[in-house]
Structures are given as structure tokens and as C-alpha cells.
Amino acid sequence: MTAEGLSRLEEERGRLRNEERPAIIRAIATAREHGDLSENAEYHAARERQSFVEGRLAELDDIVSRADVIDLSKIKGTTVRFGATVRVADEDTDERITYQIVGTHEADIASGRLSVTSPLARALIGKSRGDSVEVTAPGGSKYYEIVKVSYK
DSSP states (O other), rough: BBHHHHHHHHHHHHHIIIHHHHHHHHHHHHHTTSSOOOHHHHHHHHHHHHHHHHHHHHHHHHHHHHHOOEEEEEESSSSTTTOOOEEEETTTTTOEEEEEOOOOOBBBBBEEEETTTTTHHHHHTTTTTTOOEEETTTTTEEEEEEEEEEOO
């Protein structure tokens, strides 16, 4: 995991503990004041939200406790590895896209963070600038050329 990814997870964990939990406790207390809990939709919704938050907190605690943070400032070179920012060109359309290869828990394709376990990342690992890679996708094989490799 990158330091940035760990920071985002710790931020989410802090928000859930310090903001969400107290808000849920207040919502449950307010709902209890309305009387019969068996037919109280607000109470059941608050309890359901509490269950979700507690589950996510347990998951985040586990992820953070087992995180192996990679210092990207110490990685150099032109070979694609974990943490690399890779610019690829689709060989059919010449569309260029930039991805950073990150851990599974910090992946966000909309932000250009590609999971190290994804088919594209697995195809890119070990390759260098100028190499062509084939990625098997549901719609058939796609071919990409590595245009640039950098480490931030």
C-alpha cells in the first residue's frame, strides 16, 4: 500500500469513529424517545447504519494493522512495478491514459489508481517504456503500448 492510500484509510476510520458513531448514537437515542421500537423505522434505520459503520471500522482496523507501506520516493527506474505511474496508449485508438499501480484497498479507477491485481496492472508489471502488452477483456483482447513510466 502507498503512504497516501494508508492516509486515506486512516482518515476514513477517524471520520467513522469521531463523526458517524456519535451521530448514530444520537439518532438511536432520539428514535427510542418516540416509543414502540418494533414499529419505529427511524430506530431500525439507525441500527442498520450502526451495523454497517461498525463492520467497516472492523475492516479498516484489520487493513491498517496489516498494511505494508511502500516508500515510493525510494523506487526509481523505468520498469513498471508497484507504485509506478504508467502512461499507456491504446494501440487501436491511440487514446492515452495514465494510471498509478496501487494496492487493492486504495484502487479507484475514476481517479486513475489501478489495483495491482487488475488484469491491466498484471500485464504491465515487469514491462518498460515502449513495450506492448495484451490484456484480455470481456470484449476481447486489447493492446496497449507503454508510453511513460515514472515514480512520484
